[in-house]
Amino acid sequence: MSTAMNFGSKSFQPRPPDKGSFPLDHFGECKSFKEKFMKCLRDNRFENALCRSESKDYLECRMERQLMAQEPLEKLGFGDLMDGKPGRN
Amino acid sequence: MVPVKDRIIKVTFNADVHASLQWNFRPQQTEIYVVPGETALAFYKAKNPTDKPVIGISTYNVVPFEAGQYFNKIQCFCFEEQRLNPQEEVDMPVFFYIDPEFAEDPRMVNVDLITLSYTFFEAKEGQKLPLPGYN
Numbered sequence: 020m021s022t023a024m025n026f027g028s029k030s031f032q033p034r035p036p037d038k039g040s041f042p043l044d045h046f047g048e049c050k051s052f053k054e055k056f057m058k059c060l061r062d063n064r065f066e067n068a069l070c071r072s073e074s075k076d077y078l079e080c081r082m083e084r085q086l087m088a089q090e091p092l093e094k095l096g097f098g099d100l101m102d103g104k105p106g107r108n
Numbered sequence: 109m110v111p112v113k114d115r116i117i118k119v120t121f122n123a124d125v126h127a128s129l130q131w132n133f134r135p136q137q138t139e140i141y142v143v144p145g146e147t148a149l150a151f152y153k154a155k156n157p158t159d160k161p162v163i164g165i166s167t168y169n170v171v172p173f174e175a176g177q178y179f180n181k182i183q184c185f186c187f188e189e190q191r192l193n194p195q196e197e198v199d200m201p202v203f204f205y206i207d208p209e210f211a212e213d214p215r216m217v218n219v220d221l222i223t224l225s226y227t228f229f230e231a232k233e234g235q236k237l238p239l240p241g242y243n
Contacts, residue, residue: 033167036181040188043198053151053199057136066141067148068111074149078203087183095182096109096147096205 042086049080075100111145112211122225123152129230130158131192136199145208147182152200152226156192163191163231171223178210179222189231 044050056077059070067074075097081087092101119142121135136151156162166186170176184202192198202224210216 035187036184038183041183041185041201043190045198050199056149060137065137065139068146077149
């Protein structure tokens with residue numbers, strides 16, 4: 020297995036995140052949503068697909084408290100959760 | 109963006125701090141299973157155990173190297189200064205997806221593990237940070 024320590028070859032170029040940095044949730048305003056999401060992961064063997072509703076709720080919490088720029092949830096990959104029709108895609 | 113549901117990838121998480129930064133910094137999950145095209149959320153946690161405010165700034169790395177181009181962070185906590193007050197502890201989310209084109213790249217055919225590593229440095233005025241490959 021190759022490592023990232025390839026002296027002389029091209030190095031990994033980190034890229035900034037598309038939508039910038041999350042402000043810190045200094046007051047833990049969305050902590051309960053994070054806890055629900057983490058519990059979902061632990062209960063579902065860390066399968067992201069089964070916890071998308073919880074991750075959507077966490078991001079909505081941030082948006083409601085100005086801890087994240089408002090964005091339509093469809094653009095954040097939650098389109099299939101919005102129209103109530105499971106199995107689309 | 110359509111998820112490629114038959115291509116499950118395990119993403120694992122590392123957390124490091126540079127020697128001069130006295131934060132406790134760790135991932136809140138060891139791994140998460142995703143598919144290309146599906147947005148995913150993961151958390152790190154950072155605590156400043158000292159009695160002074162400390163400002164950190166982080167960079168990240170993705171291995172295997174070739175998979176890094178498909179790893180897209182929608183939003184995270186990197187590259188901007190983050191200030192933690194004395195004894196403060198915060199959740200640090202990463203919201204990301206693996207580009208669906210990952211599933212079309214023949215070089216990725218045997219890649220089913222991607223590791224995301226974040227390293228925090230202390231941000232001090234006038235100090236040039238050793239962020240390899242990033243200017």
